[in-house]
Amino acid sequence: MDALTPAGTDPLTDLLDGVRTTGAVFNRSALSGTWAVRFEDGSPLALAVPMTGPAWAVLENDEPVRLDPGDVAVLSGGTPYTIAGDPSAAPDVTIRPGGRCTAPDGTEHLTHDLGPARVTNTGGTVLLNGLYTLPSATPGRLLAALPPLAVVPAHQGTCPVNPEAFEDMFCLAPGRQVLLDRMLDLMLITALRAWFTRPGAPLPAWYRAHSDPVIGSALRLLHADLAHPWTVTSLAAATGVSRATLARTFTELVGQPPMTYLREQRLALAADLLREPETTIGTVAARVGFSSAFSLSTAFKKARGISPSQHRTGTASDKD
Numbered sequence: 477m478d479a480l481t482p483a484g485t486d487p488l489t490d491l492l493d494g495v496r497t498t499g500a501v502f503n504r505s506a507l508s509g510t511w512a513v514r515f516e517d518g519s520p521l522a523l524a525v526p527m528t529g530p531a532w533a534v535l536e537n538d539e540p541v542r543l544d545p546g547d548v549a550v551l552s553g554g555t556p557y558t559i560a561g562d563p564s565a566a567p568d569v570t571i572r573p574g575g576r577c578t579a580p581d582g583t584e585h586l587t588h589d590l591g592p593a594r595v596t597n598t599g600g601t602v603l604l605n606g607l608y609t610l611p612s613a614t615p616g617r618l619l620a621a622l623p624p625l626a627v628v629p630a631h632q633g634t635c636p637v638n639p640e641a642f643e644d645m646f647c648l649a650p651g652r653q654v655l656l657d658r659m660l661d662l663m664l665i666t667a668l669r670a671w672f673t674r675p676g677a678p679l680p681a682w683y684r685a686h687s688d689p690v691i692g693s694a695l696r697l698l699h700a701d702l703a704h705p706w707t708v709t710s711l712a713a714a715t716g717v718s719r720a721t722l723a724r725t726f727t728e729l730v731g732q733p734p735m736t737y738l739r740e741q742r743l744a745l746a747a748d749l750l751r752e753p754e755t756t757i758g759t760v761a762a763r764v765g766f767s768s769a770f771s772l773s774t775a776f777k778k779a780r781g782i783s784p785s786q787h788r789t790g791t792a793s794d795k796d
Contacts (some may be wrong), residue, residue: 487686488672490699491618492665499653500660501607503571508600512560514567515551519607520619523663524549524559529601532563535625546630548667552622561601571605606660616744618668621680628670682737685729690715694726694734702742703765708734738765743779746772750788757784 505513507529515522524533524543531543535555540563543549551557558567569577578584672679686692693715698706711734712722726734742764749760761772776784 487683487695488669490696491621491672491683492668495618495661495665497608497657497660499609500656501609502656502660503603503605503607505603505605506600507561507603510562510565511601512558512562512565512567513603513605514556514558514570515605515607516556517571517573517607517609518554519609520552520554521608521664522551523604523606523660523667524551525604525663527602527604530561531601531603532560533625533627534558534560534563538625541625541627543627544630548628548630548663550622550626550628550664550667550671551624552619552626553624555624557625559603559605571607573609606663608660616747617741620744621683622668626668626671628667628674632670632674681729681731685726688725688729690717690722691726691729694722695730698734698738698741702738702745703763705765706735706738739775740779742766743776746776746784747780747787750784760784 501517507513524531525548526543526545528545530545532540533543533549533551534540535551535557540560541549543559549559560567567580569579571577576584671677672683682695686695694711697711697714708723709719712719715722717725723733726737730737732740746760746764746766749755749763750757756769757772758769761767761769764772766772766775773784776782776787780787
């Protein structure tokens, strides 16, 4: 029997480790004829999978992208989009926050969460959509590494959910929401694993730098403990090279000096943590390596143009 043991944090694990959703929304629709579904739910991450029949993903100001059965479309950033049987079709319904559906005239529409629909349906298209409802479930660094639309062809990735599992997902039984949450996480991670490891993928510089023995080690050390009081000297000592060598090579491969990179990662983590209920700015500051709430607030506002409180509430008028 083969044992699966950890072998250090690889860049993909580091990128996807923070994906944890609560309150996932799935919509399964049996569609035929001319149809189009508009998504204006603001989900930071969403999946669209035509289980049978083709479909098209249409983003504003972009060319439509065809989705064949089993393809997984990953949509990020909350930008509105349409999934349609014909890319020129007008939307029949619009999916809004929380999975609420409205007709073209704005009136409430029956939900597209259709439990009786079967993925074995041979007429038309059976479309599955999964929506993340909380920004805190999707790390900012992951969103920054993704395009608005990433399509994983069926032959490149293996969907971890079989038809029987889909039937369980839509069964109104105890534990259903937990099943939906973990299923969406699993589907997303599987799709993104295929996306980031595909041949010729345009990867961020820091991702490619993980393959360098020295800089990869430095990156793993930083991400293992962002709150540690790292300096270029201590990081160089931990990786077994001189300070000058680490600083030069890190900048060449990652595109910025080590301490600049560390500061950005601390602020990115802080932005994610600030979305968690009941957290204080002082608590977040300690978790990401800032000496006080004031120092975090100052750095956050300088880098992002808004205060931590404004980021937390999504406003631009709050004062710390």
